[in-house]
Each structure stands twice: as structure tokens, then as C-alpha cells.
Amino acid sequence: MRPQKVIVLGATGTIGRRTLDVLKQLQGSDPTWDCIGMACGSRVDQILEQSQSHWPAAKLASMVDDDRPDFCGPDAALHLVEACATPETIVVSAIVGSAGLRPTLRAIELGASVALANKETLVCAGNLVQEALKTSSGTLWPVDSEHAAIAQCLRGIRSEQIKSIVLTASGGPFQDTPLADLQNVTPDQALNHPVWNMGPRITIDSATMANKALELVEAHHLFGVTDQQLHAIVHPGSLVHGMVHLHDGTTLMQMSAPDMAGPIRWALTAGEHDAAVAPTFDPAELTNLRFSAVDPTRFPFVDLGFEVIRKGGGAGCVLNAADEVCVQAFLDGRLPYLEVYHHVAEAVDRFGHHAPSSLTDILELDIAVREDVANRFS
Ligand SMILES: NC(=O)c1ccc[n+]([C@@H]2O[C@H](COP(=O)([O-])OP(=O)(O)OC[C@H]3O[C@@H](n4cnc5c(N)ncnc54)[C@H](OP(=O)(O)O)[C@@H]3O)[C@@H](O)[C@H]2O)c1
Known part of the structure; x- marks a missing residue:
């Protein structure tokens, strides 16, 4: 029987809350579905309210010191996973940033199935995740809409049949903004995504397309394809989430x-x-299925994503750590919008040759990059 006991890491975030909505829907038709654990960062009141209103049996974890959750402190999500994750559970990994790495990896090691929204886990530690999956009884299910779409297209397809994989991108709020105006972009403008309602980090990453760079690296690890087999394309309607070109000229797409x-x-x-x-879509109404190439001048992050795949080693960890620091600085008004890319690209240049082989090495590299990048504009 497939797992129906769910642990939600990042339960107070956009993905976490949507997961709890879906779980209520599932529970409505089958009462054995349950949330047995929830972790958040600092919004303790929100997680308590979520648990009291619907999930009274859930163990709670929070990063901040508070006597109400069962687990508190910087490693609370990890301790929650260690206490509750088994091969009979599914762990929804929806913490933002590299903070999601250790609890997610641990969940895989403990044999739980993982619904992975936290792409940072694969970007920073794709090789370790693949190693852990070899001995885990659990399955990794991508939740990123593009990767879930590709995984659906790939059902019944053998790897040697794949010619290439295409990830779509909405283009974000600045797809048509004159290039000269980008230097004055404010956090409020960048947070105003035309299609998706998401947490602040991924919303800014969607505006710069750092998110697509992270997703290309994620796809490389998930589907075992090279940089040459990966493409990104702008599709403002966000109805087609991913495509797979096969060698015989067939293209499979997923829409929703x-x-x-x-x-x-x-x-x-x-x-x-x-x-x-x-x-369900009515095909007669699908008159606006537009696609266009990514403009590398407007969105240089996409090429940086390909470079990171080619570099391998710790380059994904560097890309993510530098981007997390720069996005926060942009949101705080400490870094201009266009400087985000420059600082991240320079960090990949400076640190991209590192080849961490263990989780400890990756976490050390993550910290070193954060300190170095933060010092450059503080
Ligand atoms: N939103 C989307 O549509 C979407 C789509 C695809 C993939 N994703 C991926 O899903 C992940 C979450 O995105 P989101 O948009 O849901 O972000 P979000 O709304 O900002 O939520 C982030 C969640 O992580 C928690 N958190 C932050 N730091 C933590 C820490 N150190 N320990 C424990 N919990 C921590 C937050 O807790 P507090 O609320 O207490 O701060 C919150 O619950 C990201 O990796 C993102 O790339 C999101």
C-alpha cells in the first residue's frame, strides 16, 4: 500500500499550505490520509493554528526557540524527520533554500518517499541524493511543475529514446520591460509575478530566471541528461510545463x-x-500557446545554469548559496536588481572548481560562499 501519512516540511509556506489543502481533499475521500508532522521556520503561530484546526496528531517543529512545538532549534526539521519518517510515510520537502537539504536527504535515507519542491536539495547535492536513492525503499517525486511534467512525459520512455528535454518559463514580470529600465527595478515590481503566487525567493528567482538555472541543474540530476540535452523556452501562458523531444521526431508535452x-x-x-x-482544457480555447527563445541578454542566468551543469562538483551549491544571499540583499534594498546576477556569476567563477564529496563538505562550501558573497556588498 502506498504511504498516506504525510510530513510537511515548510508547512507555513506557499507550497506547504497548498499541500495541506490537497491533503484535506484526499482525506475527504479517504480518511486514512493524515498529516503526522509539520515543520516551519519562524511562523510558530501559523503552524499551531494549522495543526489545531485540522491536524491535531501532527508533531510540530520550528526553527525558533518556542516551548509549544515538539522540536525547536536550527535542526528542528531534521529532528522531526528522524522521529517520524519511515518507509510508510511521504515527506513533502517544501522548505525554501539549502536549509531543506539535510532533512530531505535524511528522509530518503530513512526510506520515506519524498515529494520534492525544494529543488535546492538536488542542485546542491544531486549526486548524494542519487546515491541515497539506490538503497532507499522510497521514491522521489518532483513537485516543481516543470519536472513533474517531464516525469509524466517520460512514463514508458527509455533514456536512450530521449533526444532532449525542454523546460518552459513564464518570462516573469520583466519579459517585455526595456533593458535600460531593468537597473531601476524595485523589490515590489519583481515580486509582482504575472502567473504564479509563490514565496519571495522563488518569485525573485523567476523574475531574473535564476529559478530556471536552478531547474536546469535539477533536471540534469533527476533525468540523467547532459547540458546539451536541456533547453529552456519562454511560454508566458504557463499552460505547457515541459516537453520531451524523442529521437524519432515525436514531442511529448504536459499541459495543465x-x-x-x-x-x-x-x-x-x-x-x-x-x-x-x-x-479540463477545451482545445478550441487554446488560441494563445506562444513560445519564444530565452533572450540571453535579459536573462543571463539561464546560460549560467548550463555552465554550472558543465562544471559539476560543487558549482550547484555555489550557484544556490550566492543566489540566496543576493536575493535577500535585493529584497532588503541592499543590492540593485542587476547586481544579483553579477555577484552570483562571480561566485560561481571563484568557487565553482570546488568538488565536495560529502554532505559535510557541501555544507561547508555553502557557508563559505555565503560569507564571501555577503562581505562583497555589506
Ligand atoms: N511556490 C511555488 O509555486 C513553488 C513551485 C515549485 C517549487 N517551489 C519550491 O518550493 C520551496 C518552497 O517554496 P515556497 O514558495 O513555498 O516558499 P515560501 O512560501 O517562502 O515558504 C518557505 C517555507 O520554508 C520554511 N522555512 C524557511 N527556512 C526554514 C528553516 N531554516 N527551517 C525550517 N523551515 C524553514 C518557512 O517557514 P516560515 O513560514 O515559518 O518562515 C516556510 O514554511 C522552494 O524550494 C521553491 O523553490 C515552489
């Missing part, structure tokens, strides 16, 4: 409404498409 409930439910139910999470 831009609502994360779809990939979340697909991951939780181990690939079932068993109930409506969105209305």
Missing part, C-alpha cells in the same frame, strides 16, 4: 492549469491522476 495543487496531488498519490484539481 498553473496551479501547484496538480503536481502536489500527483506526487502524493504516487502518480495517480484520479481526481480533479483543475478544470
Whole structure:
């Protein structure tokens, strides 16, 4: 029987809350679905309210010191996983940033299935994740809409049949902004995403397309394809989430409404498409399926993503750590929008040759990059 006991890491975030919505829907038709654990960062009141209103049995974890959750402190999410994750559970990894790495990896090691929204885990430690999966009884289900789409396209497809994989990108709020105006972009403008409602870090990353760079690295690890086999394309409607070109000229695409409930439910139910999470499209109304090439001047992050794949080793960890620091500095008004890319690219140049071989090495590299980048504009 597939796992129906769910642990939600990042339960107070955009993906975490949507996961709990989906879980309520699942529980409505099958009461054995339950949330047995929830972890947050600092929004303790919110996680307590979520648990009291619907998930009274859930163990709670929070980063901040508070006597109400069962686990508190910087490693609270990890301790929650160690206490609750088993081969009978599914762990939804929806903490933002590299903070999600250790609890996610531990969940895989403990044999739990993982619904992975935290792409940073694969970007920073893709090789370790693949190693851990070899001996784990659990399965990794991508929740990123593009990767869930590709995984759906790849059902029944052998790796040697794949010519290339295409990730779509909405283009974000600045797809048509004159290039000269980008230097004056404010956090409020960058947070105003035209399609998706997401947490602040991924929203800024969608504006710069650092998110697509991270997703290319994620796809490289998930699907075992090279940089030459990966492409990104702008598709403002966000209806087609991913495509797979096969060697015989066939292209498989996955389409669905831009609502994360779809990939979340697909991951939780181990690939079932068993109930409506969105209305079915009427093909006659699909008159606006536009696609265009990524402009490398406007979105240089995409090429940086390819460079990071080619470098391998610790380059993904460097890309992520530098980007996390720069996005926070931009949101705080300490770094201009266009400087985000420059600082991240320079960090990849300076640190990209590192080849961490263990989790400890990766975490040390993560800290070293953060300190170095933060010192450059403080
Ligand atoms: N949003 C989307 O549509 C979307 C789509 C695909 C993939 N993703 C990925 O999903 C992940 C979450 O994104 P999001 O948009 O949901 O972000 P978000 O809304 O900012 O939520 C982040 C969550 O992480 C928690 N958190 C932050 N630092 C933590 C720490 N050190 N320990 C424990 N919990 C911590 C936050 O807790 P507090 O609330 O207490 O601070 C919150 O619950 C990211 O990796 C993102 O790339 C998101």
C-alpha cells in the first residue's frame, strides 16, 4: 500500500499550505490520509493554528526557540524527520533554500518517499541524493511543475529514446520591460509575478530566471541528461510545463492549469491522476500557446545554469548559496536588481572548481560562499 501519512516540511509556506489543502481533499475521500508532522521556520503561530484546526496528531517543529512545538532549534526539521519518517510515510520537502537539504536527504535515507519542491536539495547535492536513492525503499517525486511534467512525459520512455528535454518559463514580470529600465527595478515590481503566487525567493528567482538555472541543474540530476540535452523556452501562458523531444521526431508535452495543487496531488498519490484539481482544457480555447527563445541578454542566468551543469562538483551549491544571499540583499534594498546576477556569476567563477564529496563538505562550501558573497556588498 502506498504511504498516506504525510510530513510537511515548510508547512507555513506557499507550497506547504497548498499541500495541506490537497491533503484535506484526499482525506475527504479517504480518511486514512493524515498529516503526522509539520515543520516551519519562524511562523510558530501559523503552524499551531494549522495543526489545531485540522491536524491535531501532527508533531510540530520550528526553527525558533518556542516551548509549544515538539522540536525547536536550527535542526528542528531534521529532528522531526528522524522521529517520524519511515518507509510508510511521504515527506513533502517544501522548505525554501539549502536549509531543506539535510532533512530531505535524511528522509530518503530513512526510506520515506519524498515529494520534492525544494529543488535546492538536488542542485546542491544531486549526486548524494542519487546515491541515497539506490538503497532507499522510497521514491522521489518532483513537485516543481516543470519536472513533474517531464516525469509524466517520460512514463514508458527509455533514456536512450530521449533526444532532449525542454523546460518552459513564464518570462516573469520583466519579459517585455526595456533593458535600460531593468537597473531601476524595485523589490515590489519583481515580486509582482504575472502567473504564479509563490514565496519571495522563488518569485525573485523567476523574475531574473535564476529559478530556471536552478531547474536546469535539477533536471540534469533527476533525468540523467547532459547540458546539451536541456533547453529552456519562454511560454508566458504557463499552460505547457515541459516537453520531451524523442529521437524519432515525436514531442511529448504536459499541459495543465498553473496551479501547484496538480503536481502536489500527483506526487502524493504516487502518480495517480484520479481526481480533479483543475478544470479540463477545451482545445478550441487554446488560441494563445506562444513560445519564444530565452533572450540571453535579459536573462543571463539561464546560460549560467548550463555552465554550472558543465562544471559539476560543487558549482550547484555555489550557484544556490550566492543566489540566496543576493536575493535577500535585493529584497532588503541592499543590492540593485542587476547586481544579483553579477555577484552570483562571480561566485560561481571563484568557487565553482570546488568538488565536495560529502554532505559535510557541501555544507561547508555553502557557508563559505555565503560569507564571501555577503562581505562583497555589506
Ligand atoms: N511556490 C511555488 O509555486 C513553488 C513551485 C515549485 C517549487 N517551489 C519550491 O518550493 C520551496 C518552497 O517554496 P515556497 O514558495 O513555498 O516558499 P515560501 O512560501 O517562502 O515558504 C518557505 C517555507 O520554508 C520554511 N522555512 C524557511 N527556512 C526554514 C528553516 N531554516 N527551517 C525550517 N523551515 C524553514 C518557512 O517557514 P516560515 O513560514 O515559518 O518562515 C516556510 O514554511 C522552494 O524550494 C521553491 O523553490 C515552489
